[in-house]
Amino acid sequence: MVEAFMALVHRAGEWIASMPEVLDLIEKWWKVAAAVFLLSLYFRDFARCYRLLRVMRRGRDGDDRLSVVLTILRIAVPRFPDILNRELFERVRMRVEHEMFPPTPQIDLARFQSPTSRKLRTVPGEEAGAQRVKLYLAALAKWKRGLPKIYKGDPTIKVANAAEVNAHFAEMDRYFDVLHDFGVEEDGKYFICPIEIDRGFITPLHLLTGLLIEFNQKWGNVLSAFNRDANQAIRALGASGGDIREIQMFIYTCWLLWGPSIPVCGCERSDARFRSIQYGFGDENNSLEVVGAATRIDPLMKELIEKTKRHIASATEPGKRDAVRLPMALPVTVRGRLRLSDTIGLDPRDTNALPNTALTSWKGGADRRPVLYISTIKAGKGASAYESVNVGEISLEEGAVRSKYYSAYLWIAFVMMEEQGGAFIPLSQTRDGKSRPWTDLVPFFEHGNLADAESLAYGKAQLAIKVAEALVRVTEALPEDTRTRFVFACSIDDPGCNGGGEPLFAGWQGGALVRDLVRARIEALAAQGDPAYAKLLASGVVIFEPDGAAWRAAHAYSACALPDHVARHYHTMDEEAVLEG
Incomplete structure (x- = not known):
């Protein structure tokens, strides 16, 4: 009886070995089963990841349950040690942050979408538009191929200009609301991934948005x-x-x-260890706040204006250089970590470090806005209770000024x-x-x-x-x-x-x-x-x-x-x- 059973097992093994596709299937299912087993051990992290992705993808491609689960598995399966170290949620957050800023189409995609599906199609007589659609799809495919690399390589989110950050404000708002619901405290105030904004203008002003939104509401x-x-x-x-x-x-x-912009000053109301200055694209209402330690912002702004003065003077006739005119805003690239203004001021670290003018403007829901930190406020070990940590930079746009x-x-x-x-x-x-x-x-x-x-x-x-x-x-x-x-x-x-x-x-x-x-x-x-x-x-x-x-x-x-x-x-x-x- 035993010999007959062993013979049966042997023949079954030979049959499976003769069919490599069956072996591949078993291997794949084994990995999935192992992943599901480990995920069940860490169900809380998996559940948070699932909910975060579902909420953030609402109304977009990949918002169905299966796509969300598969995305989490693709992040988790190759990185079992990360799951064991409870890093899955952090990785999913990185994915979500990148998904907020896909390539921006330079055309109205609705005109090229099929009425029965979300797929893009060509439209007769719209050759120029079709070419832009093609370029957009190529950029989108390249962006998607790069997503798996953010965990081991450079996690920086690349954005074309400051206006695009404001365009995704509703998604950022939703993201931080979910993190708040999960009870994510310190790490839930900022993006995990740094963001680099290629084009925009920096100026030592503060946008007084106030009534712009209040008028719409009241x-x-x-x-x-x-x-x-x-x-x-x-x-x-x-x-x-x-x-x-x-x-x-x-x-x-x-x-x-x-919403006019007011100049940033150094008097009692505005002077603080941290500065808040304006960075925008096109118009002051397409701006966000750049926040950093005063010891960092002040010399950076001085260096920018002095460098610009030298550049303009070098292209000016020698006898006219004393009358060189300077602008009030300069084109720069900015890199830092995003957060929303309404999370600022709830922490004594923020209240003690930031200027009163900014804190007053940012209070309440009416004036919520994105804030880009090039320095963050962290608990310190020295004489000061808190210290600043550099997490970004401001630099003049390379090459010729584009605008x-x-x-x-x-x-x-x-x-x-x-x-x-x-x-x-x-x-x-x-x-x-x-x-x-x-x-x-x-x-x-x-x-x-x-x-x-x-x-x-x-x-x-x-x-x-x-x-x-x-x-x-x-x-x-x-x-x-x-x-x-x-x-x-x-x-x-x-x-x-x-x-x-x-x-x-x-x-x-x-x-x-x-x-x-x-x-x-x-x-x-x-x-x-x-x-x-x-x-x-x-x-x-x-x-x-x-x-x-x-x-x-x-x-x-x-x-x-x-x-x-x-x-x-x-x-x-x-x-x-x-x-x-």
């Missing part, structure tokens, strides 16, 4: 607040006070609606005050003693190009003409014995808080300050005999160089204070909407 509240503030009577403005108030509230609201276009609001703001016996009181406080700073600030703005020195100079000159004319018209509308003053508060190239001292980022102001251009325009026309400008100059209504009491009063409206004013505006807007409702 049009009713905003319009009610606008009407309420615009209808406030201010005795000091005289008979034309209603018109002036209406204009002030309109231009202030419009200015904030599109000289980065648009933003060029702006200057004055604060309306009443002079009373040497004291300067914001107009909102002269009505009922209550401060409403957003009703005191009068901004003037012009869209300009920060990346090109000549375009920037032209934009500033146009803004100066506009502001000078507006100030003349306002002065004409005021009573002869007016005590109203328009005191310079701040501008895109001057935070207004350093009292004429050296700016934090010297050389990045883009030539002559807007304030000086406005004053020069008024003085020139007054000298030419224009009576309206002569009257404005003699009236003392406009104060370009506030000092003493005027400076102390205007300091509360400097650029670094604007995030606080905007936050307070939101709060008041919501409170009054509840009272009216």
Whole structure:
């Protein structure tokens, strides 16, 4: 009986050996079975990986259950030791981070998709489009082939420009929400993989996004607040006070609606161990924040502007090099680690290290934005409780500059005050003693190009003409014995808080300050005999160089204070909407 059984086993072995495809099948199934067994031992990690992939792939290719399981197995099977070391979830996170940034098609793919499937097809008469589809598919195939290499080679995510990062904000938001649900703490705040953004412009500004999103969410509240503030009577403005108030509230609201950028300064409100500066592509609203240790950011920015100055001077006639014009934004490549702003400020390490202006802007869901760290804040062992660790870099784009276009609001703001016996009181406080700073600030703005020195100079000159004319018209509308003053508060190239001292980022102001251009325009026309400008100059209504009491009063409206004013505006807007409702 035993001999018969052994003979049967022997013949079965010979039969299997004669069929190599059966051996391959057994070997494959054995690997799968072994993988499933190990995964069952570490079901929690597998379950987290599965859920993360399903959530992140929702609505995309590969979002079905089988594809998700196969992706996890392809990551896990060749790396059993990693599974044993509980590294599977980390590897899947790396995969998810890369899948957020596939190659971007340079064409509307919907026009080339089959109506019955997601597959791309050619369209008759669209040869150029068909060629772009072909190039996109080739880039996509190359990108997919490179995904398995991210675990052993360079894990860096490569992105074409800063706008593409913002385009994937919703996916990043979903990603960090899932990590939060899983209870992933320290490692869940940042991307695991570094990201390198090839093209963008760096500038020492901070985007004051605020109302741009708030308007979309709360049009009713905003319009009610606008009407309420615009209808406030201010005795000091005289008979034309209603018109002036209406204009002030309109231009202030419009200015904030599109999100201006304020200069980064080194005063008490903004100075910190870490800096936050702007990096964008195309326009300031297509920007993200770059954060790094001040000891790293400051010398990097100085080196960038000095190198640019040398490059421009070398191509300028020797006799004209003293008049070299510089832009306010430079093309750079940036590498760092991504996180979202609403995870910042919850940790005392962030609160103690980051500038108050940034923390105030980033509070709440309305101003969530991507933040790219080139230095991270880690627990330290030395005298300081925390230390910075370099995780990225900023470098000028190699070769010729590909673009000289980065648009933003060029702006200057004055604060309306009443002079009373040497004291300067914001107009909102002269009505009922209550401060409403957003009703005191009068901004003037012009869209300009920060990346090109000549375009920037032209934009500033146009803004100066506009502001000078507006100030003349306002002065004409005021009573002869007016005590109203328009005191310079701040501008895109001057935070207004350093009292004429050296700016934090010297050389990045883009030539002559807007304030000086406005004053020069008024003085020139007054000298030419224009009576309206002569009257404005003699009236003392406009104060370009506030000092003493005027400076102390205007300091509360400097650029670094604007995030606080905007936050307070939101709060008041919501409170009054509840009272009216």
